[in-house]
Amino acid sequence: MLNSFIAILGVVSSVAVLLAWKLLHRATNPSGLPLPPGPPGIPLLGNVLDINTAEPWLTYTEWREKYGEIVYSQLLGQPYIVINSTRVARALLDQRSAKYSGRPALAIYKLFSVDCMTGLLGYTDELRLHRKLFHQTLRAEAAAKYQALYLRKARELPERSDQTPLLFFRFAASVIMAVTYGYETLPQDDPYVTRVQELINIITTVALPERAALLAAFPFLARLPAWFPGLSFKGLAPHCRQLMNQVKDIPFEYTRKALAAGTAPPSMVAGFLQNQMEHAENTSGHQADLERSMKDTAASVFIGGAETTSSTLLTFILALVLYPRVQERACAEIDAVLGSARLPTFDDRSSLPYVEAVLREVLRWHNGVPLGLPHATTASDTFEGYYIPKDAIVIFNAWGMSHSSSDPDDDTRFNPDRHFLPDGKLSPHTAFTADPAFGFGRRICPGRFFADGSAWAAIVTILSVLRIAKAKDAEGKEIEVKPEFTTGSAVRPVPFRCAVMGRSAEREMCLQMGL
Ligand code: HEM
Numbered sequence: 211m212l213n214s215f216i217a218i219l220g221v222v223s224s225v226a227v228l229l230a231w232k233l234l235h236r237a238t239n240p241s242g243l244p245l246p247p248g249p250p251g252i253p254l255l256g257n258v259l260d261i262n263t264a265e266p267w268l269t270y271t272e273w274r275e276k277y278g279e280i281v282y283s284q285l286l287g288q289p290y291i292v293i294n295s296t297r298v299a300r301a302l303l304d305q306r307s308a309k310y311s312g313r314p315a316l317a318i319y320k321l322f323s324v325d326c327m328t329g330l331l332g333y334t335d336e337l338r339l340h341r342k343l344f345h346q347t348l349r350a351e352a353a354a355k356y357q358a359l360y361l362r363k364a365r366e367l368p369e370r371s372d373q374t375p376l377l378f379f380r381f382a383a384s385v386i387m388a389v390t391y392g393y394e395t396l397p398q399d400d401p402y403v404t405r406v407q408e409l410i411n412i413i414t415t416v417a418l419p420e421r422a423a424l425l426a427a428f429p430f431l432a433r434l435p436a437w438f439p440g441l442s443f444k445g446l447a448p449h450c451r452q453l454m455n456q457v458k459d460i461p462f463e464y465t466r467k468a469l470a471a472g473t474a475p476p477s478m479v480a481g482f483l484q485n486q487m488e489h490a491e492n493t494s495g496h497q498a499d500l501e502r503s504m505k506d507t508a509a510s511v512f513i514g515g516a517e518t519t520s521s522t523l524l525t526f527i528l529a530l531v532l533y534p535r536v537q538e539r540a541c542a543e544i545d546a547v548l549g550s551a552r553l554p555t556f557d558d559r560s561s562l563p564y565v566e567a568v569l570r571e572v573l574r575w576h577n578g579v580p581l582g583l584p585h586a587t588t589a590s591d592t593f594e595g596y597y598i599p600k601d602a603i604v605i606f607n608a609w610g611m612s613h614s615s616s617d618p619d620d621d622t623r624f625n626p627d628r629h630f631l632p633d634g635k636l637s638p639h640t641a642f643t644a645d646p647a648f649g650f651g652r653r654i655c656p657g658r659f660f661a662d663g664s665a666w667a668a669i670v671t672i673l674s675v676l677r678i679a680k681a682k683d684a685e686g687k688e689i690e691v692k693p694e695f696t697t698g699s700a701v702r703p704v705p706f707r708c709a710v711m712g713r714s715a716e717r718e719m720c721l722q723m724g725l
Contacts, residue, residue, distance in 0.1 A: 239590075243597040246291065248282035249273065256284030264697040267580040267609035270294060274610055280596065289602040291587075295614070296646055299606050302593060303585060303650035311652040312586035314603045321444065323451040324413055328510035329583050333652065336503060343507045344656040347389065347478040350643075353659035356389055357556045360667035363388070365553065365721055366397075367668060368675045368712075378668075379407060382519035383512070385664050390511045391461040392468065392477030402461055403516075409453045410517045412446055414700045457512065458505040479508050515657045521578035521702035522665050528703045529572060529624045530678040531691050536626060540565050540673050541713065551716045554670045556663075563636050565670050567626035569662075570642050572669075573612075575624050576693070577647035579700055580609035585653060611646040622693075642666075675717050681707035 251257040260283075262269045270292045273281045279295035293299045303310045311333040319325035328344070331337040346352065363385045367377065383403040384395040395403055435444075461479075468474035469483055482504045486497065530537045543564045548554060559566070585604040592598065613621040629640045642662050648655040655661075672678070680688040691708070695701045712718050 239597050239599065241592060241597055243592055243595060245289075246280045246282040246593075246596040246598070247277040248284075248292075249277070251284055254287065256286060256288075257290075258285050261285075265580075267607055270581075270605070270607040271610035271613060274607075274614075280593070282596075289599050291598060291602050291604045293604065293606045294610050296611050298593075299611070299646065299650050302591075302598075303604070303606065303653075306591065307651035309587055309589045309591050310585050310604060312588040313653075314584055314586045321447050322413070323447075323454045326454075326506040327513060328507060328656075329514055332586070333588060339503050340507045340510065341652075341656060343478070343482065343504060344511070346481070348511070348656050348660050350659045353663055356385070356660070357663055357667070359388055360385060360664045361553075361555060361671070364664075364667040364671040367671060368718070368721060378520035378523040379403070379516060381523070381668060382516045382664065383407075385519075386512050386515045386660075387461065388475075388477070389660070390478045390508050391465045392475040392480050393461055393464055402457070405453055405456055405460075406512050406516060409450065409457055410513060410700075412450045412453070413513070414517070414698045454509075458509045462505050462508060478511070479504065511657065514655070515660065517700050517702075518578045518657075519661055519664055521700065522572055522661070523668050524703050525576050525578070526568070526572045526665075526669050527672075527678055527708060528691070528693060528706060529568075529575065531680055531706065531708045532693060533624045534679065536568060536624060537673070537678065540568050540626075541677075544670070544674050548674070550714060551720065553717055553720050554674055556667075558670075559666065562670065563630075564626060565666075565673065566636060566642075567629040568673075569666055569669055570629045570640050570645070571624055571626040572665075573642060573645045573647045574628075574640070575612075575622075576695060576701075576703075577608060577612070577645070578702060579647065580607075581699070582606050582608050582647070582649045583653070585651075606646065606650060608646045608649075675712065675714060675721060677711045677713040679709045679711070681709045 249257050249260050251260065260269065270281070271294065273283075273292060274294035279293070279298045281292040281294065283290045283292060293302065313330055313332050315325075315332055316330075319327075319330050324330060328337065328340040331340065363381055367381055380395065380397070380400070380403060383400070383406065387393045387395050387402065393402070465474055465477060465479040466483060469480055474480040486500065543562055544554065547558055547561045554562070582605075585606070587598060587600050587602045587604060590598060590600040615621050629637050631637050642665075643658040648658040648661075680691060683689055689707050691706045694704045694706075696704055
């Protein structure tokens, strides 16, 4: 339906938009330099029909073979620059971040009221304020303060291991809720967690890039009713707006009340509110604005962190099922360092390099946001003889960057050994928080240190206490599992069966006794 609708609109408006685009393009390319190479496309639609919409990163990786590390394409008149190598991403997104840190202002975000989220803001003062608030709580040294919390929550995982994959979302959500609002989530059916989960489902399945491109090319569509052919997805917008408000307001008010009652533990929001109260006379003029920004930032922590962390952990379990030798080696390393009667802590981290390599490999093998979030140019630029227009959407193909060796079979293999140098030391170049999966420049993921600590705590605890294997059918035959992932802008393994068994009675005892 969406494709046919695009086609109809395309025929009607192609000539006008094509001419307008060409005029605009000529006017903004005074240098006469060529655009980066890319697929030819057809009038108006551009390259819409060339892209594998389920797994666009595969199309972009193919384009790398044909056109190179930087590719120009066009969707419905909107210029897209695809960056296919870390070399070019560092040169443009890191080193020229002043021009490459915008985000596309897409009508679909406004329609669903998610345009206030940090990840979707343009490079504005508001964004800088959000990032400052993030930095106070989530920078490397601050995130390290939560290690005890990560471990406490991770140690609840084995007890409830029959409930994967929901379990991992709840784990991520409960750590994030504690850090952001000082709120302890319920083990099941927590009302806040359920709302965020629903909101994330809507955002990741409805706000698809091709829909965004459609609304960007034809803004009037945002005003047409949801019964209009091809626009049924708009029917979810009112519910999404309502959810968004609840996700921002309810936990915020929880922390405010807890603070007033003197029962609030330290958290991002409690710290902010305390600071507001202490400096009320300085902030009175813009107190309401500041509070709105804090609400948006806090909700962005949850929305940005919960799904990404939980999909990372599900991918880890999938890797354990598919690569039992990796699991054996990681467990052997843990047993050799810990002995049998204690659980790992962050003090053990540097003595567990293979576990570290497993964590890095999870992100390299299949990260949950294969194309990251799109950047946008805020000024035109030239790079290696090519012209890059202003207001171009710039996509970095993080998946392609970690699948770029000369041996594609090796790229698709889960192999933690690739993170070791020949002398047996971990490579300094593949640190978890430096992975292209976290993005680049001024928009790099501010939650990466948090993700690093919480994911490490979860995987080392699971490896210490549990053994994950293929599930068996009624006849005792192993059920085969394929490494398949969902599609959309945020992905996770498709549901798969696995067997979860205890592997150390002594460590389980430690868990039960809270040691
Ligand atoms: C493995 C887990 C994670 C992955 C793979 C991931 C990935 C990303 C990526 C690719 C971006 C966009 C970067 C760019 O535009 O260059 C991003 C942005 C963001 N992430 Fe993460 N992230 C993860 C965990 C987290 C966590 C745990 C949090 C919060 C605690 C978080 C909060 C955010 C926010 C707020 C942004 C928007 C930043 C901005 O637009 O300036 N992320 N993340």
